[in-house]
Amino acid sequence: MKLQNFINGAFCDPIQKDWIDNYNPSTGAVYGSIPNSSQADVAAAYKAAAGAFPSWSSTTVEERSQLLSKISNLITAKLAILAKAEAKDNGKPLSLATAIDIPRAAANFQFFANAITQFSSEAHESLGKNAINFTLRQPIGVVGCISPWNLPLYLFTWKIAPAIAAGNCVVAKPSEVTPLTAYLLGEICQEAGLPNGVLNIVHGLGKTTGQAIVEHPQIKAISFTGGTQTGAHIARVAAPMFKKLSLELGGKNPNIIFADCDYEKMLDTTVRSSFANQGQICLCGSRIFVEQSIYTKFKKDFIQKVSELKVGNPFSENTNVGALVSKEHLAKVKSYINTSEEQGARVLFGGKEVSVKGCENGYYLSPTIIEVSTNDCVLNQEEIFGPVVTIMPFSTEKEVLQYANNVKYGLSATLWTNNLNRSMLFSKQLQAGIVWVNTWLLRDLRTPFGGMKESGVGREGGNEALRFFTEPKNVCIQY
Ligand code: NAD
Numbered sequence: 001m002k003l004q005n006f007i008n009g010a011f012c013d014p015i016q017k018d019w020i021d022n023y024n025p026s027t028g029a030v031y032g033s034i035p036n037s038s039q040a041d042v043a044a045a046y047k048a049a050a051g052a053f054p055s056w057s058s059t060t061v062e063e064r065s066q067l068l069s070k071i072s073n074l075i076t077a078k079l080a081i082l083a084k085a086e087a088k089d090n091g092k093p094l095s096l097a098t099a100i101d102i103p104r105a106a107a108n109f110q111f112f113a114n115a116i117t118q119f120s121s122e123a124h125e126s127l128g129k130n131a132i133n134f135t136l137r138q139p140i141g142v143v144g145c146i147s148p149w150n151l152p153l154y155l156f157t158w159k160i161a162p163a164i165a166a167g168n169c170v171v172a173k174p175s176e177v178t179p180l181t182a183y184l185l186g187e188i189c190q191e192a193g194l195p196n197g198v199l200n201i202v203h204g205l206g207k208t209t210g211q212a213i214v215e216h217p218q219i220k221a222i223s224f225t226g227g228t229q230t231g232a233h234i235a236r237v238a239a240p241m242f243k244k245l246s247l248e249l250g251g252k253n254p255n256i257i258f259a260d261c262d263y264e265k266m267l268d269t270t271v272r273s274s275f276a277n278q279g280q281i282c283l284c285g286s287r288i289f290v291e292q293s294i295y296t297k298f299k300k301d302f303i304q305k306v307s308e309l310k311v312g313n314p315f316s317e318n319t320n321v322g323a324l325v326s327k328e329h330l331a332k333v334k335s336y337i338n339t340s341e342e343q344g345a346r347v348l349f350g351g352k353e354v355s356v357k358g359c360e361n362g363y364y365l366s367p368t369i370i371e372v373s374t375n376d377c378v379l380n381q382e383e384i385f386g387p388v389v390t391i392m393p394f395s396t397e398k399e400v401l402q403y404a405n406n407v408k409y410g411l412s413a414t415l416w417t418n419n420l421n422r423s424m425l426f427s428k429q430l431q432a433g434i435v436w437v438n439t440w441l442l443r444d445l446r447t448p449f450g451g452m453k454e455s456g457v458g459r460e461g462g463n464e465a466l467r468f469f470t471e472p473k474n475v476c477i478q479y
Helices: 039-057 061-077 079-090 094-118 152-165 180-192 206-215 228-241 263-279 292-307 327-337 397-405 420-429 462-468
Strands: 005-007 010-012 019-024 029-035 123-126 131-139 142-146 169-173 199-201 221-225 244-248 254-257 287-291 346-349 368-371 388-394 412-416 434-437 470-478
Touching: 005 039, 005 180, 019 079, 039 131, 039 142, 039 169, 039 199, 039 206, 061 079, 061 094, 061 152, 061 180, 079 094, 079 152, 079 180, 094 152, 094 462, 142 152, 142 206, 152 169, 152 180, 152 221, 152 462, 169 206, 180 199, 206 228, 221 228, 228 244, 254 263, 254 397, 263 292, 263 388, 287 292, 287 397, 292 346, 292 368, 292 388, 327 388, 388 397, 397 420, 412 420, 420 434, 462 470
Parallel strands: 142 169, 142 221, 169 199, 221 244, 254 287, 254 412, 287 388, 368 388, 412 434
Antiparallel strands: 005 010, 005 199, 019 029, 123 131, 131 470, 346 368
16 A cells, blocks of 8 residues: 655655555554655645645635535544544554544544634724724744654644644645554545645655755744654754744653542543553653552552453454554663663563464553652653553652652643642642643643643644734734
């Protein structure tokens, strides 16, 4: 299966005919190839986008909204095909792709189809000066969207939908590890009648294709989701060109459990927040801190629940934990687990590769619980991004706040307590872009989404995304 680039409304081979293999992580087999697009391919995608911009940016909001709705409906109509593609490409359970990834991709388009019709800007009357100021919010032009492999179509569309809703044209690159649903999105855009050049999808490695997008002098804004190191590199390349940047990066999120919480709900949710999508969600609560008085009970109950999770073929109905995304990623996650002993930590459960019948060459790892003795260890400071969590007891609010904040990341935090004062205190003091109290990953697409510290710069979601993808211009009229 050869996945081609989607440029100016048509599928095409890469100009230099350079292809890379695409793997199915659940079997370890190569099942296709994708272009490793060069600067020349990115230049062609830019040219198509720039050509489409004058007309696309002057379409009415209603026209754009209707087209986005159409794309959303087509994603919903093709849910089964897209979910299968995502499970095959990423290794995630088909049930998860069906329930979460693909519905959310449809919701992203529908949300911004609605949001753009309500998007407004401010006016300021300068009293005494006979002047009125208003803000024109104009599309930027051609923008670049670069996304990771963990939630492929979900995050790809989370960027593309607001960008085109706001009147921009896009050069987008999915992760080279999970290109399949992005390719299918090209077909959907054709079917929906999205004008040629509004969305252009180029495939390839980060260091070639991604780099060419970031370096392109006329691509004026980059919306990037991925690792912190890559984000820092992109910022260095983009800064001298004064590009607008939105960076959604890594996390090492605390999950703080107080004895006064709703215990059963906390336990079920903590299993999910630890191991959903094989722990490969930037929002997973990978550092679990438990109040001393319930620590022993929690440890026992958590291990019991986690031992009930079924690791298996993503296409089996009863699979809870599928395959990790790649051989390299599996090796990286295992290398962290293997340092446990030297860090004074103890593997309480899992930590081993799992052989799945019929899929012996797939990349399976059992969910892993590690008890750490300090928050300063590598296991608690570095993002592992796999089915691995650490647990550790705490005694006081002050102590656990220090643990939670003593990390370079600041993406999300989860707090379990029924004490209202404590909820407010922690919500204010936790250094994180998102705080969940007595829940996890409950998303309302109107809210600002993003991280503090090394988890990123800027916010996506709701009007934040529409603001990012527009240039605010102040117009002052004296009368
Ligand atoms: P990655 O940084 O390796 O790659 C992300 C994307 O950037 C890919 O498309 C890749 O090809 C591209 N890329 C790599 N080098 C590039 C370069 N030099 N120039 C331009 N593009 C380049 O990340 P990943 O391994 O695909 O994803 C996992 C990371 O993403 C984790 O750190 C995770 O926390 C993070 N993530 C963050 C969020 C969030 O919203 N904050 C969401 C999901 C994932």
